[in-house]
Amino acid sequence: MVQDLLRRHRDCPDDPDPDPTTGIRREPTDASSSVKSSDANTRADSPRPTKEKPKAKAKAHSEHVESRPKKADVKPSASYQLTKEDAETLFSGAPYFLLEKGKHGHYYPQVIFPFDDHDPSIQNLWDRRPLPHPAYTICTLHAHLPVPDKWVIEGDAPVYLNRWKRTGAPKRATFDIGIFETPNMLGNNGKDPGTIGFRTYLELPVGDAVRYVGPERPRPIADYMHLSAMPAAEVYDLMEHYNDPYSLCQDGTVHDRKRLLCDGPSAWRRIGVRDIDLRTLVERLQFLTTFRYEILHSQKTTTILDKESCRELYTGLFTRFLYPPSHFMLVGVDNPHSLKVQIKALTTVLGTPGAWINFCLPEWRLRVGQILWEAAPHVDGDFLNPNSCDKPWMHPTLERKWLLVQMLLSAELLLRLDATVRVGILDSSSNLHVSARDMQDFDRLRNDQVDWCLVTVRRFMDAFGIAYRADEPEPPRTASSMSLHSLSHEKNDKGEKPRHHHRWFEALTHRSSSPSLTKLHVESAWRCHLTPSHVEVQIQGLTVFAEAIGWPGARDLRAHLRSKLEAENSTDIIADAFSQPMTPIPLGETDVPFEKDEMYSRSLSRRRILLHDASASDKDPHQIGGWITRSWLSGFVAPGELINHLLMATVLENDPAARATLGRVANLYGGFAYRGRSYWSQECIVGRVLCCLEGARACLGWSSSAVVPRDSQTFEPLDNTWFEVSVVAPPGNGNAGKPRIKHGNKLSYESTPLGLGDLTSGAYSLPVDAPLDEDASRIRFDSLTFSGKEAHPLEGRPQVVAHKTSMSFSLTTDAASPDGAASIKVSFPLTYNVRFVASHECRPPGGFVSYQGQTPPTPLHHHRLPGHPLHRTYGYKFVPIAALRGSHSQELFFGNIGVGRYEVMVVDARGSREKEAFARAWCASAGYDAIIGREKRTCLACCIREARAISVKVVIRTGGGLSRPTSIQTV
Incomplete structure (x- = not known):
């Protein structure tokens, strides 16, 4: 079919301009039709990245493309060479998968349509559902178009552009932090229930929950542990500067945040932070929040420098909140009061390991509200227990105040960075010179902890109105009023004197670790009122x-x-x-x-x-x-x-x-059952399988189902209880331990629409779905059962832990089963935490190709193709759904049905939702992630290529896809 299409395309009458309906052009006869490597976006070999010598390869291909005489009676030949026009015609609407390299070794998955740059509507093809409400846009840092005001998207209902209007949205901040949540939350809800998108799937192995695995173990500087081996001069020099401001910021010390709070103002001094008066803190934070709102919503471009000069900013920062900058902060700086010095000091303090709440950790992003609104001591979570310390500066709300200090310093840094970019770079002001080296120095100084402080304080200032209320009643304090002498001789719970590390340093340097009680700023942090705005x-x-x-x-x-x-x-x-x-x-x-x-x-x-x-x-x-x-x-x-x-x-x-x-x-x-219905987190494999059945409903990361689990021992429904479903991580997908997202250009090289190898018409086929035979295999879902440890009954427990989860089906096929039964019971254990990826939407080649031979003169018309061609280097094999019963993964792929190691298995699950659930359950039992390729949304060829792109071995072909054209999506 592909050869015939190419022959007719070349034999059409001379017409250098594209047909207004088809967009297809005949092959030019001059040398301009040769493919050149310099035009990467419009040439036939543009989406085929090469590993070595790309220019030479493109040149060789260009020389091989020749003009041919137009003979209507020539038979289709497998040696026809694809030209630029052929590629643009045949692969129009085919997604091209690639990885865009960013800073710090990060890769960002992208999907483009290189043959459709002329058609802006192609950007409406997605693999994810739009965010159904404006409130949900806070889940991501990625750029996207907003959901129209007072408009809720249900499923994939159309949203028209004329419903969109600007509703006073704020301007974008000048300073770009340059980080995003990982994985991308825009793709967390795929087109199909229980699925994720291409981008999200690739980012899972390098997600924030994988990169950041709990707080660093506290440790002192290595020099303190080897004092006996150090020369006396070095020991005295170390003691001399031990209590200096900023001395424990970048010396290798990893602080214990809770211990730091207990150690009080002298310990805070060593990281450069003063004992800040709460009223001063709150009023400054209120001012910065209000001013930032003006920056983002006013028509006039303004920065913090329009309110305060550099000298005023310096004085306010280093007399009220931080200690004067240390000598190492002034190296290479002409003006000691400049914004550069202030930015360096703030970045150094906020980047001090262990001293602050680390918002890199997803756990702290969730639990930060627990500090803001729950009184201490907390029942759960890694928080400071104020009852464990009776120092005079200890207060039940000290941890809340420390968080407010972190937000204040982050806000001070954010507005200074914004002013630096606006005035020093965009406006090229002579009063504020910013060089490329300055930006490089800042990038080296800041770390992920600083970046996430900036992200968090933006959300903080967007969410709250801030005010200080002096009339707030003072809760009873935890700190004792005993003298400093009695505090130094207190005993802990074991009757032992507590160890005060570095106390002898303070004695030798004649410095007290505890300031005068009259100078302590101890008051209730509940006097800082946070009023939400949305x-x-x-x-x-x-x-x-x-x-x-x-x-x-x-x-x-x-x-x-x-x-x-x-x-x-x-x-x-x-x-x-x-x-x-x-x-x-x-x-x-x-x-x-x-x-x-x-x-x-x-x-x-x-x-x-x-x-x-x-x-x-x-x-x-x-x-x-x-x-x-x-x-x-x-x-x-x-x-x-x-x-x-x-x-x-x-x-x-x-x-x-x-x-x-x-x-x-x-x-x-996990999940839970309540009032005859079950509810499941998207993180639970049970929810990912059940949500494709009839009656299931889903929104963001949760779904509900009419299926209630049963106890495998008693077969009684487990209603009104929570579930924890034990699973294990699936085996690797052949990436040798290296996440696919780290493969760089290899991903696009192995999934390009043009394929690998020759570009002749005979190298391509047009895979299509077989005619649907609903009677060939009929599947009925039977039950979902949980088994406890050592087969104990699960009923009556407030929290059910399912050590084994099984999904049972009834399979009926045309062929008689060995035992002669009309129906076969099939059960799959949901063992592996596999993922299902929604296939990216494609658009088959549009228009038609007309051909008029010598005789008869009647033109022949070929309308829209059923899909895109697929190169022969992409191996695949169709597998009937009935073949999944009782098969294990290895023998299924490499044994009895002849699927090659590098082939993609296409499972035909069209016809019913139970078939899709059957295929998903098999994947969970075998340990294979899968592409959910819905017909009418994605052709078979693009499903297979996407599976190769993300290194997935299974494509589950399902029916009931959306008819084209698709609706406008949230970008």
């Missing part, structure tokens, strides 16, 4: 989520929140509600205890969090749920997967009936 939008987003997953109390949830937050004096009500701390309630006897280290767990099946028991606050109009609810309603949500956790946890916290039934301990990587 409560209405967040309530709408929560309601959309609850309704989308089919939550039974969605209407009551909305009414409950509106009754507390919507009134004539709603602003005052919201301010009062968010200014009052909530008291954590200890765990009950039936609750599973928490360990501090569990916060940093990397379990595939467990991520537990303690919900607030709001029984008492339900009747109090000034109380709104717990810290989880307040985090969501305030909009203070960091980028990443935590938006999924906050949405589900907020629904549970504000549904008294569900909270009473399910308990306070939620497993955000």
Whole structure:
């Protein structure tokens, strides 16, 4: 078929211009038709990256392309060489997968359409669903078009451009931090339920949860551990500068944040931070927040330098918040009061290892709200227990104040960076010169911790109005009023005197580690009031989520929140509600205890969090749920997967009936059954398989199903309880331990539409789906069963741990089974934590090709092709779905059905949703990720190429795809 199309294309009458309907042009007869390597975007070999000598290869290919005489009676030949026009015609609408290299060795997956640059509508083809509500845009740092105002996308309903309008959106900040959440949250919800997109899949092995695995182990500088081996002069020099400001910032020390807070102002001095008066801190943070709003929303371009001069910024920073800069910060600087010095000092302080909350860790992005709204001591999480320290500077709200200090210093740095880029680089001001070396020095100085501080403070200032209230009642303090002498001789719980590291340093240098009590700034950090700015939008987003997953109390949830937050004096009500701390309630006897280290767990099946028991606050109009609810309603949500956790946890916290039934301990990587329906996190393999069945509903990272698990021993339904499903990581996909995203150009080289090898018409085929025979194999879903450890019954437990999960089906085929039964029972254990990737949408070659031979003169028309051609180097094999029963992965791929090691297996699961669930369950039992290739959305050739691009061996071909054209998507 491809050869015939090429022959007719070449034999059409001379017409140098493209047909207005088809867009297809005849091959020119002059030498200009030769392919040149310099025109990378429009040549036939442009999407074929080469490993060695690309120019030479392109030249050789160019010389091989020749003009041929146009003879209508010439038979199709397998040796026809593809030209530029052939490639543009045949591969129009075919996605091209590649990796774009960024800074610091990061790669960003991209999908482009190199043969459709002339058609802007091609950019509407995606592999993901649009974000269904504006409140959900806070999940990502990637650029994207907003959802239209007051418009909710349900499924893939069309959204027209004339519904979009500018609604006072802020300008983009001048300084680009240059980091993104990993994986990309825009692709976290694929076109098919339970799937993810191409970009998200590739980024999973290098995601934030993989790169950042808990806080660094605290350690002192190595010199302190080898004093006995050091010369006396070096020892005295070390002691002399031990208490200097900034002495423990870049010396190799990794601090323990909780210990640092307990050690007090003298320890803070060593990282350059003063003991800051709370009122001064809050009022400055309020000023910076208000001014940043003006920068982003005013028509005039302005920076912090329009409010304060460099000298004023220097004085305010180093007299109220930080100590004067150390000598190493002034090296190579002409003006000691310049912005460069201030930026260097702030970056050094915020980058001090272990001293601050590290927002690189996804756990802290989730739990930062716990510090802001929950009173200490906390029941769960890695927090400071103020009762463990009775120093005079210790206060129950010290950890909250330390977080506010971190936000203040981050805001000071952010606005200075913005001014530097705007004035020094974009405006090329003579008063502020910024060289390329200055930018390189800053890039070397900052680290991921500093970058995520900047991301977090942006969200912080976007979410809150900040104010200081001196009339806030002072809670009882934890610190003792005993003298410094008695404090130094206190005993710990074991009756031993506590070890004060470096105390002898202080004695030798005649410096006290504890400042005078009269100079301490000790007051309640609850006097800093945070008033959220986007409560209405967040309530709408929560309601959309609850309704989308089919939550039974969605209407009551909305009414409950509106009754507390919507009134004539709603602003005052919201301010009062968010200014009052909530008291954590200890765990009950039936609750599973928490360990501090569990916060940093990397379990595939467990991520537990303690919900607030709001029984008492339900009747109090000034109380709104717990810290989880307040985090969501305030909009203070960091980028990443935590938006999924906050949405589900907020629904549970504000549904008294569900909270009473399910308990306070939620497993955000598992699922639960409630009132005859099950709800599953997208992180749980059960949810990824079940959500393709009839009656399932999904939104963001959660789905619901009419299927309720059963106990394998009693076969009784396990309703009204939480589930933890044990799984293991799937084996590698042949990448030799190296994530596919690290393969660079190899990804695009091995998945290019033109294929590898010769570009003759005989090298291509046109794979199409076979005619659907629904009677050949009929599949019915039977049950989902859980088995406990050592086969113990699971009923009656508040938290069910499924050590073995099985999904059972009934398979009926035309061929009689060996035992003569009409139906075969097939059961798959869901053993592996596999992923399903939604195939990227493609558009088959458009228009038609007309041909008129010598006789008869009747023209022949070939309308839109059913798909794109596929080069013979892409091996694949069709496998009937019935062949999956009882087969193990290795023998299936490399044995009994003859699938080659480098071939892609295409499973025909069209005809019913049960077939798709059957294929997904097999993948979970065999340990293979899969492409979900829905017909009418993606042709077979593009599915196979995408599988090769991401190194996936299975394509599950499903039916019921969307008809084209597709709707406008959220970019």
